[in-house]
Structure formats: C-alpha cells, structure tokens
Amino acid sequence: MRFLKTPFAVVFVFGLICCSPQAKSQRAPAILFYPDSIDNINNDIRNDKYGKISSLIVYFDHRIAYEAYYGFTQASTLHPISSVTKSITSLAVGICLDKGIIPSLDVKLADYFPEYNQIFEDEPLKKAITLRHLLDQTSGFKWDEWTIHYSYAGNPLIELSQKPENWIPIILNLAMDTIPGTKFNYNSSCSDLIKAIVERSSGLDFKSFVDKNILKPLNISSYHWDTYPENGEPAWGGLSLTTRDMAKIGVLVHNKGKWGDQTVISEEWIKKSVSEVVKTDSIGYGYHWWVKLQPDGQPLVFAAGYGDQYVFIAADKKLVVAINAKNFTDHKWERDHNDLINRILRAYIHKGMAQEGSKKNQRT
Secondary structure: OOOEEOOOOEEEOOOOOOOOHHHHHOOOOOEEEOHHHHHHHHHHHHOOOOOOEEEEEEEEOOEEEEEEEOOOOOOOOOEEOOOHHHHHHHHHHHHHHHHOOOOOOOOEHHHHOHHHHHHHHHOHHHHHOEHHHHHOOOOOEOOOOOOOOOOOOOOHHHHHHOOOOOHHHHHHOOOEOOOOOOOOOOOOHHHHHHHHHHHHHHOOOHHHHHHHHHHOOOOOOOOEEOOEOOOEOOOOOOEEEOHHHHHHHHHHHHOOOEEOOEEOOOHHHHHHHOOOOEEEOOEEEOOOOEEEEOOOOOEEEEEEEOOOEEEEEEHHHOEEEEEEEOOOOOOOOOOOHHHHHHHHHHHEEEOOEEOOOHHHHHOO
16 A cells, blocks of 8 residues: 655555546546544454455545555455445436436336236225335335345345246235335335336346446446346346446546546436435435435435445545445444444545544544
8 A cells, every 4th residue: 555644644646547538647636634544444444343344445536546455355356236236227217317218207117017007906006106216215115125134034135036037026016015205115126126117118128228328438347247037137236346446436426427528427317316305214315325414514425235335425525435345244343334434534634624623533
C-alpha cells in the first residue's frame, strides 16, 4: 500500500482508472484522510473486526483514489455481489422507460402475464400490483425473507432458488398479505417479476439486456452470472463482478446516468430511483436502492447485498465506496458495515477541512 503522509492528512493514490477517454489526461486524484483514522480502519479490517472483508475501493471525482485487497483477493477477483444486482435491475427498468418500451411505473403486473390470468381472477387484489410496487417492495405479497438467515434451510428465497420449475407462477401464486402500495416488505422474488417485464418489453433475455445497455457501456466484460435451467439469470442476485466494476455502478449513479460523454440512463430516472419512497425503521428505500444519512446529515445512497457487499454514494463529497466481503454466515462480528462506512466518511477531509475535530477522527 503506497501513501504519502503530511502532518494532518494522508494522500492515497491507487489507480488511474478513469470514466472517460477525456479523463486520461487529468492529474491523478488525491483524497485526503486523517492518517491515524484511515490506518486504524485498515488495521481493523485486517484484524477481522468487520469479518472477512475482501476489498475496499474509494472513487473520488470519477477515479480510483483508494484501493485495498485482503486475504487472497486481487483486482481481478470476481466477487458475488448478491442483492447489489437488484440496483442494476433498477437501472434496467429506467432504460426501458427511457426507450419508451415500458410506458410508466404504473403498468399493471397482470398485463404482462396474460397466460396466468386465472391467478389474478382468483385473487383480484393482485390486479392492483404495479411495477412501482415491485420496485419499492410494497407488492403486498405474503413473504418473510429476513427471519430465517440465507444460510439456513427454510429461507423462502433459498427455497425458491432450489425449485427446478418456472418460478413465475410460484411467485404469482403467493398469498396476499396487504393492499399493494401500503407496506414495505423486502421480497427478492419480486425482482424476477421485474426481470420478466423487462424481457417481455424488450424482446431480449435479461442478461443480454443488461450486458448490452449497462455492462458494455461501462466497459465491464469480466463477470459471471449464475444460471438456473428453467429461469435463466436471476434479477435478485447471482451476479459476480470485480470490486472496481461493481464500484462503476455507483459512479454511473453519481454521474447522474452519464459515463464519460455517453448517457447510459436518464438523469430523471437516477433522481427518482435513489430518492426515498418508503421508510423502514430508520432507513429509506427507493426503487431497489437504499437511502440513509451520513454522520454529517448529508444523504447516502447505497446498494446492499448478502455477505456484506456494498456500493455507497456520497454525492456531496464526490465519493463512491465499494466493499466486498465473505460474511455469509449469521455470525455477529465486532463491528458492522454501518460503522465501517461512517468511519471512512469521518476520516475524509472535505475540501481540505476536517468534518470533525482531528482528535475525534484520530480515535476512530
């Protein structure tokens, strides 16, 4: 790990990956951290205070400014990003709206599955479910994904993924618990209903659509996507990316849908999708994105996946932070992801001025 120390800050310069051809001529970016703070964070990661962290990357102003790998991982390692995939699914919906192949978020779920009309006739409440409800997790389906950990038998998503038959009728046949649009209930299976809507609107299978419209424009060519014989690639997870490439999703959102001079997705959709739509406990949810506050009260948008996979976007600081980990059990580590991102944000010196006093930062 290379770094240059000053009396008050440390400058990390770890890469010259850039987001546009024009950026190649720019000077290497510099991010300022309190030296004791960032050193302590790195030491705690290496000492497994946060569990099995695999990698940490910070983009500042469109370029990699901090990069660290732990254990046996390296820049080319593909990491399962789990439900961070859902935020990519959100981007796919936005592109369909931009292209006009999905007319609005208020299209009815039933309209896209005429072959399952009897399911909707048997439970008329399902006729009210819209694409919007699927995106903001208010579909109304009876589903409990969080009581039983993903590593145990009996978790409904794991049970669904192990079924060899078509998942769509299984999901559509779920019992209703609430009126659509009234209650947040995290349901990964709804992402596959979104996937089917994208496929039936675009005429492409989901993997091909995402590859053509999102991954290729971002110069992402090395990836793996789990495939299920009767269901293809899931929209709720299963995608593996390098940490650098996962971070690019955050950079795209931070850039309001632009990658260099190319508009990948409209700014309008970016603003809508990362805005809080529903509240769950102390955290907000948009259209397959999470929203909360930074320690200084500024908004923090993020994608989150099982095993501690995260893409954080602190737009006010021009920061995108990507974290991959292997915390796939229910073991409770000494510190968690909230503590980690808060320490990183507190260690950052915004515009050359400390967000908090140096003594406080040095204690992190």
